[in-house]
Amino acid sequence: xxxxxxxxxxxxxxxxxxxxxxxxxVYRTARAALDDAGVTRGQLDSVTLGSCDxxxxxxxxxxxxxxxxxxxxxxxxxxxxSGASALCLATARLKSEDFDLGMVASWCKSSKTDxxxxxxxxxxxxxTRPFGLNMLLSDALFAQAVELAFGIGEEEVVGRVRxxxxxxxxxxxxxxxxxxxxxxxRASVREAMPLRKGYRAPLTDGAVCMxxxxxxxxxxxxxxxxxxxxxxVGWATDSYRLGEQRLRSMNSARVAWRNALRxxxxxxxxxxxxxxxxxxTGYHEAAYVRAFGLxxxxxxxxxxxxxxxxxxFCTGLVGAAEAVLQVAGRAGAVQVPRxxxxxAHSCHGYAQQGNVVMVFEAAGAGIA
Amino acid sequence: MSGNTxxxxxxxxxxxxxxxxxxxxxxxxxxxxxxxxxxxxxATRCSKSAMVYLPPRAFCxxxxxxxxxxxxxxxxxxxEASTIVVRGFxxxxxxxxxxxxxxxxxVDSAIVNYxxxxxxxxxEAAMRRICPGTRVSVEFIDEPQGSITDFHxxxxxxxxxxxxxxxx
Amino acid sequence: MPEVVAVLGTYQSQFKLRHPExxxxxxxxxxxFGALQAAGMTPDDIDAIVFSLAPTAFMxxxxxxxxxxxxxxxxxxxxxxxxxxxxxxGSVVHAAHALVRSGMxxxxxxxxxxxxxxxPDAQKVLNQIFDPFYEKEMPLQTITTVALMAxxxxxxxxITQEHLAHLVVRQRRSAMNNPHAHLKGxxxxxxxxxxxxxxxPFKRFDCCPRSSGSAAMIVGxxxxxxxxxxxxxFINGVGSVSDSNWIGDRIVPTAHADFxxxxxxxxxxxxxxxRAGITDPINQIQVAEVYDAFSIQGLIQLExxxxxSSGTAFRLECDDAWDIDGMVAVxxxxxxxxxxxxxxxxxxxxIEAANQVMGTAGGHQIPNVRNAVATAVGGIAQFLSCTVFxxxxxxxx
Numbered sequence: 001x002x003x004x005x006x007x008x009x010x011x012x013x014x015x016x017x018x019x020x021x022x023x024x025x026v027y028r029t030a031r032a033a034l035d036d037a038g039v040t041r042g043q044l045d046s047v048t049l050g051s052c053d054x055x056x057x058x059x060x061x062x063x064x065x066x067x068x069x070x071x072x073x074x075x076x077x078x079x080x081x082s083g084a085s086a087l088c089l090a091t092a093r094l095k096s097e098d099f100d101l102g103m104v105a106s107w108c109k110s111s112k113t114d115x116x117x118x119x120x121x122x123x124x125x126x127x128t129r130p131f132g133l134n135m136l137l138s139d140a141l142f143a144q145a146v147e148l149a150f151g152i153g154e155e156e157v158v159g160r161v162r163x164x165x166x167x168x169x170x171x172x173x174x175x176x177x178x179x180x181x182x183x184x185x186r187a188s189v190r191e192a193m194p195l196r197k198g199y200r201a202p203l204t205d206g207a208v209c210m211x212x213x214x215x216x217x218x219x220x221x222x223x224x225x226x227x228x229x230x231x232x233v234g235w236a237t238d239s240y241r242l243g244e245q246r247l248r249s250m251n252s253a254r255v256a257w258r259n260a261l262r263x264x265x266x267x268x269x270x271x272x273x274x275x276x277x278x279x280x281t282g283y284h285e286a287a288y289v290r291a292f293g294l295x296x297x298x299x300x301x302x303x304x305x306x307x308x309x310x311x312x313f314c315t316g317l318v319g320a321a322e323a324v325l326q327v328a329g330r331a332g333a334v335q336v337p338r339x340x341x342x343x344a345h346s347c348h349g350y351a352q353q354g355n356v357v358m359v360f361e362a363a364g365a366g367i368a
Numbered sequence: 369m370s371g372n373t374x375x376x377x378x379x380x381x382x383x384x385x386x387x388x389x390x391x392x393x394x395x396x397x398x399x400x401x402x403x404x405x406x407x408x409x410x411a412t413r414c415s416k417s418a419m420v421y422l423p424p425r426a427f428c429x430x431x432x433x434x435x436x437x438x439x440x441x442x443x444x445x446x447x448e449a450s451t452i453v454v455r456g457f458x459x460x461x462x463x464x465x466x467x468x469x470x471x472x473x474x475v476d477s478a479i480v481n482y483x484x485x486x487x488x489x490x491x492e493a494a495m496r497r498i499c500p501g502t503r504v505s506v507e508f509i510d511e512p513q514g515s516i517t518d519f520h521x522x523x524x525x526x527x528x529x530x531x532x533x534x535x536x
Numbered sequence: 537m538p539e540v541v542a543v544l545g546t547y548q549s550q551f552k553l554r555h556p557e558x559x560x561x562x563x564x565x566x567x568x569f570g571a572l573q574a575a576g577m578t579p580d581d582i583d584a585i586v587f588s589l590a591p592t593a594f595m596x597x598x599x600x601x602x603x604x605x606x607x608x609x610x611x612x613x614x615x616x617x618x619x620x621x622x623x624x625x626g627s628v629v630h631a632a633h634a635l636v637r638s639g640m641x642x643x644x645x646x647x648x649x650x651x652x653x654x655x656p657d658a659q660k661v662l663n664q665i666f667d668p669f670y671e672k673e674m675p676l677q678t679i680t681t682v683a684l685m686a687x688x689x690x691x692x693x694x695i696t697q698e699h700l701a702h703l704v705v706r707q708r709r710s711a712m713n714n715p716h717a718h719l720k721g722x723x724x725x726x727x728x729x730x731x732x733x734x735x736x737p738f739k740r741f742d743c744c745p746r747s748s749g750s751a752a753m754i755v756g757x758x759x760x761x762x763x764x765x766x767x768x769x770f771i772n773g774v775g776s777v778s779d780s781n782w783i784g785d786r787i788v789p790t791a792h793a794d795f796x797x798x799x800x801x802x803x804x805x806x807x808x809x810x811r812a813g814i815t816d817p818i819n820q821i822q823v824a825e826v827y828d829a830f831s832i833q834g835l836i837q838l839e840x841x842x843x844x845s846s847g848t849a850f851r852l853e854c855d856d857a858w859d860i861d862g863m864v865a866v867x868x869x870x871x872x873x874x875x876x877x878x879x880x881x882x883x884x885x886x887i888e889a890a891n892q893v894m895g896t897a898g899g900h901q902i903p904n905v906r907n908a909v910a911t912a913v914g915g916i917a918q919f920l921s922c923t924v925f926x927x928x929x930x931x932x933x
Contacts, residue, residue: 001538001638021394027427034432041432047778053619054598057389059591059664060621063781063915067429073792073803076778076919077627080589080601080617089616089631095638097538098774098811113389122599124561125381233640237585239611240603251612259614263640349602354615378556385596391668401669419790421782423670429780430792448787449684449796453675454733456659460673467674469684469784478784480674495736500688516673 002215003094004226004363006101007037008321010173010208013309016111017205022056025207026107027068033209034070038224039101044211046099047071049078050086050106052313054118069105069209081235082106083208083317084346084356088233090212100217106314107207115203115312122350124240135280138242138351139200140192143283145247147194150290154194157282158185161199161307164279168304170333173322175204175309199282206311208318225363227328231341232266232359234259242351250291253347253355257292260343260357272359274299274326274342276319280306284352288345302326302334316346320358327360395426399438401514409441409506409519411475422472422479442473443506444524450483450498452491464488470504470521482520497523539757540929541636542768543890544643545575551718551749551875554653560600563649563750565607571645571752574896575764579609582754583641587617588628588648590879590914593661595654608647621665622678622829623776624648625751625882626912626921630774632755633923643760649750650877658746665915667781678829679743681783681916683735686832688787688796690737693847697737700831701728702854704741704873707828710860711870713899716884718747718875742831744876751880753887769893769908772930773812775804776921783916795917797847801840804911804922809842812924813931814907817842821924823865823892823908824858825885828873834866837911841922860902868892868900882912882921890925 009032011025020028034041047069053061062078069076077093079085083106090104116134123129146152165179180188180198188198218224236255239246261268275298279285289300303322306315323342325331339362346356393401396412400423403410412435413420414428420439427434450468466486469478483504488494498504504521512518547570549555555563572578585608587601597603601617604610620627625648632644652658662677689695702725711720723741731740761768779793779800780786786795793800814820824843828834835849835858843864844852852858858866867873869888872881889908891897906928912921 018392019394021392021397024394024426027432031427031432052598053591053593054387057387057391057668059593059661060619060915062620062778063665063918064667066778066919067780068427070432071778072429072432073777073779073800075776075807076620077618077631077776078620079631080599080619081615085616089634092631092634092638092640095538095640096634098634098637109392111390112392113387117387118598121385121387122597122602124597124600124603125383126559129383235614235616236612237602237605237610237615240605255612255614349599353602353605380556383596393669397669422784423667423782425782429782429785448784449688451680451683451687452736453680453683454735456679456734461675463675465675467676467680467684469787471784471788476785476788476790477782478788480671480676480784482674491733491736495687500691516670 001095001097003091003230004213004218005228005230005324006211006213006224006226007033008210008324009033009036010318010321011206013175013204013206015204017109022107022109023064023068026065026105029207029209030068030070030103030105033211037211039211041070044070044074044101044103046093046102047074047076048086048090048093048102048104050083050314050317051078052080054121055108055113055313057112070103081354082346082348082356083314084320084358085235087210087317087320087358088235088356091230091233094212094214100214102212104210104212106317108311108313109205110203110312111205136192139281140195141242142247142351143194143281145244146283146287149248150287152283152286156286157199158182160285161185161282164301164304164307167302167334168308171303171308172332174304195281201280201306201310204309204311206309206314206318208314208321210321227363228324228360229363230358231361232260232264234263235354235356237354247351250287253288253291253352256355256357260359264359269294269298272298272341272343273339274302274323274336276303276323276344277301277305278316278319278346299336302336316356319346320344324360327362396424400424404518405512405514407508407512409472411439411441413437413439420475421477422475439474441475444503445470445472447498447500447502447504448478449500452488452494454491466494466498468498468521484520485522538637539639541633541755541757541771542761543771543925544754544756544760544765544768545571546753546887546890547571547574548716548751548884548887549749550716551747551877553746553748555651555748560595560649560651561604561607564604564647567649567750567752568608568645568647571754575754577754577764582613582643582645584635584644585610585613585615586628586632586644586646587615588624588646588880588883589617590619590621590624591661594652594658620919621914622878623882623912623914623919623921625880625884625886626923627776628883629886629923630776630921633771633774636755636757643754643756645752645754646883647752648880648883650879651748652746652878653748679738680735682830682832683738685795686737689832689836692796695850697729698725699850699854700742701725703835704728704831706859707867707870707873710868710900711874714869716875717870718745720870720874738830744829744873747875747877749877751883751887753883767894769890769925770929771923772926773808773924775808777804778919781915781918798836798840798917800920801837804920805841808922808924812926814924818863821864821907821909822905823868823889823902825867825869825888825908825910827882827885827911827913828867828871829876831873833913834871838866865902868902885910885912886923893925893927
C-alpha cells in the first residue's frame with residue numbers, strides 16, 4: 001500500500017513561545033495541517049505522536065497532547081524517540097492497511113526547561129551521569145571522532161555553518177537569524193573541544209504536523225492531490241557505549257540510510273535531488289554527507305536545517321516537512337528547481353544514537 | 369579488594385532529581401485566573417459545537433474549531449463524580465479530603481475542586497452526602513489569588529439529600 | 537495483501553516489589569533472552585525492536601530504553617520506544633503488529649522492564665500527569681480518579697463494595713497458579729473489606745501493587761512462523777481509541793464516550809472484533825485478560841466488549857461466571873490487580889492471552905482456547921487498547 005503526504009504545517013518558530021501553551025501550539029499546527037490537506041479531524045482514523053515527557057514537563061505528555069493533535073475518539077499512539085520516528089510508525093500503520101488517513105504530530109518547547117538537565121537525566125546513573133554527560137559533551141565527542149575519521153577541518157565546519165545560516169536566512173519558515181561572519185564563528189567560545197558555541201544550532205520552540213493518506217484513501221476520495229509519496233523510511237540505533245568505534249562508524253546512520261533507499265527502490269544516493277540533514281553542529285553536516293556518500297549534485301539542507309529552526313525533539317520532522325515542500329514545489333524562497341526526490345534525515349539521543357532517514361518522491365513520479 | 373566473596377556487593381545509589389519547567393499560561397489560563405480574582409468562574413464556548421467548557425480551553429477537541437467566546441458559569445451545580453481521599457496521598461492538604469467534579473449551571477463539562485464543610489469522621493455517611501446528583505454551591509475564599517484553590521464547593525443545605533437534583 | 541502477524545515466543549519475569557539483584561538493563565536483557573529462547577531464535581533473527589516503557593520518572597533514567605540497547609541485542613537494529621502510559625504494553629503490540637503487517641519487517645521483538653519502586657514518589661509522578669493549572673493542585677492521581685468514576689458507576693448500577701471484593705478474592709486465588717504473580721493467596725471478602733480505606737470506595741486490596749519485572753514478546757510474519765513456531769498465536773485484531781484528558785468532559789450528559797460506563801472500550805472493541813471476525817464474544821472467546829489496576833476496571837470492560845450487558849458483570853461475578861471454569865476465564869493469571877509493572881503490564885496481558893492460545897500458560901492454562909482477548913488502559917482510562925489472539929489465521933475480507 002503506497003503512502004502519501006496529503007498536507008502539512010510547520011508552526012512559526014520562536015526562541016521562547018510564551019503566548020501559547022503546548023496544547024494550543026499543537027492544536028494550531030494540527031488544524032493548519034488538516035486545512036492544508038483539505039480534510040477534517042473527524043476523517044482521521046489514526047494519530048501518531050512523537051514527543052518527550054521529560055522535555056514537555058509531564059509524566060505522560062500525550063494525555064494532554066493527543067486531543068490537540070486531533071485524536072478525539074481516534075486510534076492514537078506515541079513514540080518517544082523523535083518526531084521523525086513518529087512518521088516512520090505512521091507510515092507502517094498505513095502500509096498495514098489497517099488505517100487510511102493519519103496525523104503525525106510532534107512538538108518541542110526547548111525553552112520550557114533546561115534541556116541539558118534533561119539530557120543529564122538521560123544518562124544511566126552509575127557510569128555516565130556522574131561525569132555530567134549531556135548534549136554538548138556527547139556532540140563534542142562525536143565531533144572529535146568524525147574530525148579524525150574523515151579529516152574534517154575547522155575551516156570546513158565554519159564554511160558549512162555560515163552557508164547553513166545563509167540558506168536559513170532565506171527560509172520563510174525559519175528564525176531569520178543574522179548570518180554570522182567566519183570571524184565571528186571562529187571567535188565564539190570553545191564550549192567543549194572541538195566545539196565552539198557558534199558551530200551549534202540554537203534551540204528554538206516549534207511544532208510540525210503532517211497528514212498522511214493511503215493510496216486506497218486517495219482512490220476513494222478523488223479531488224485530493226497529494227504533495228508527495230513516502231517511498232522509504234529507515235531507522236536504526238547504535239550502541240549506548242560511546243567508544244571511538246561507535247562514534248566514528250556512524251553505523252545506525254548508514255543502516256537507516258541503506259534501508260530507506262532500498263525501500264524507495266534506489267540503489268544509491270544518485271537519485272536524490274535534495275536532502276535535509278539534522279545538523280546539530282557544523283560537524284554533523286560534514287560527517288553525514290560523507291557517511292551517506294552524497295554526490296555533488298545533491299542540495300544539502302536548502303532550508304538551512306537546524307540553523308533555520310531547531311525545536312530539538314521535532315527538528316527532524318521539520319526537516320521532513322521541508323523535504324516534502326521541496327518535492328511539492330512549495331518551498332518558496334529556498335525552493336530547489338526540479339526536485340523529483342528529496343530525503344530527510346533525523347538523529348536523536350546521545351551522539352546520534354538513533355538515526356532516521358525518510359525518502360519522499362513527487363506524487364505520481366514513481367507510478368509507471 | 370581482597371578475598372573471594374560469593375555474594376555480590378549490594379546497594380543503592382540515591383539521587384534527588386530536580387527539573388524546573390515554565391508552563392506558559394497561553395491563551396485562556398490568565399483570563400480564567402483573573403476572573404477568579406473577581407469571584408467569577410469563566411468558561412469558554414465553541415459556537416460550532418455549542419459546548420461550554422470548564423476548565424476553559426482555547427479550542428474545542430470535538431469540532432476542532434477555536435472556542436470563540438467567554439461565558440460566566442453559575443455558582444451552583446451538580447456533582448457528577450466524587451470521592452474522599454482517606455490516606456496515601458501526599459498533596460498540599462492532609463487527608464481526609466473530599467473532592468468532586470461538579471458541572472456548574474450553564475456549563476457542559478465538570479470541573480474538579482475540594483468539597484468543604486463536610487463532616488468526614490464517618491466516611492460512608494459523608495460519601496452519601498456528596499453522591500453524584502447532589503447539588504452544591506461555589507464558595508470563594510476571602511482573598512482570591514488567581515488560583516484554582518480560590519474556590520471550593522459546599523453542600524447547598526445541611527441535609528444534602530434534600531438538595532438532590534433530578535439526575536439523569 | 538498485508539502480512540499475517542503471529543506471536544512466536546514470550547517471556548515474563550517474576551513480579552515483585554523490587555529486584556535489587558538486577559539493574560534495569562539486566563531485567564530487560566532477561567526478558568529479551570527469555571523470549572528468544574522461547575521462540576528458538578537468536579538475536580540475528582530479530583529485524584527490529586519496539587521498547588515498552590511508560591513514565592521514566594519511576595526509575596529515574598530518561599531514555600532507559602537506550603541504556604538497554606546493548607543488553608537487548610539492539611545495536612545496529614531499528615528500534616523505537618512506545619509510551620502511552622498504562623496502555624503502553626498494548627500499544628507496543630499494536631506498533632509491532634503494524635511494523636510486521638506492513639511488510640517492513642519479518643520479525644519484531646517487543647521488550648520492556650519496570651521498577652516502579654525505584655522511587656518512593658510514584659504517586660507524585662502520577663500527579664504530574666495532570667493539567668498544571670486546574671488539576672495538579674487537587675489530590676488527583678490514578679487511585680483517586682478511578683475512585684471518582686467507581687463511585688458513580690456503583691451508584692448507577694447498585695454495585696456494592698462486596699461485589700468488588702468478590703473479584704479481588706477470585707483473582708488472588710487464580711494468581712496462586714501463576715508463578716509470575718506478585719500478590720496471591722486465599723483471602724476472604726471480609727479480608728478485603730477490612731483492608732484500610734485509601735480513596736472511597738477503594739481499600740488497599742482493591743488496588744494493584746507496585747511491581748518490578750520485565751517482559752518480552754516476539755512477533756513475526758508467516759514465513760517466520762514456518763521457521764520458528766509450530767503453535768503460534770495469530771494477532772487477528774487490534775483496536776485502540778483515545779479520549780479527552782478532561783475527566784470533566786467525560787462524566788457529563790454531553791460525553792460521547794461516557795467514562796462512568798467506559799463506553800470508550802466499546803469503540804476500541806468494535807474495531808478490534810471487526811478486524812478479528814469476532815461477532816459473538818462470549819462464545820468465541822475463552823479467555824479475557826483485561827487490564828485491571830483496580831477492582832472496578834476489568835469487568836466494566838467486559839460489559840463494553842459485549843460479554844454481558846452494562847451493569848451486570850459484577851452480579852455475574854458473584855455467580856462465578858468469570859472464574860477459570862466459568863463462561864469466560866477472566867484474568868486467570870490474577871491480572872494487573874495482582875501484578876502491575878506499569879511499563880509492561882499491558883504487554884503481560886497480551887503475553888498471557890497469547891500463551892493461553894499457544895497452550896503455554898502453565899499452571900493457569902485454560903483448556904481448548906481458540907481466541908483470547910487482552911486489553912490495556914492508559915492515562916485516566918483515556919487510552920484503551922484491545923487485541924485478539926487466535927489459534928487460527930483470520931481470513932481477510
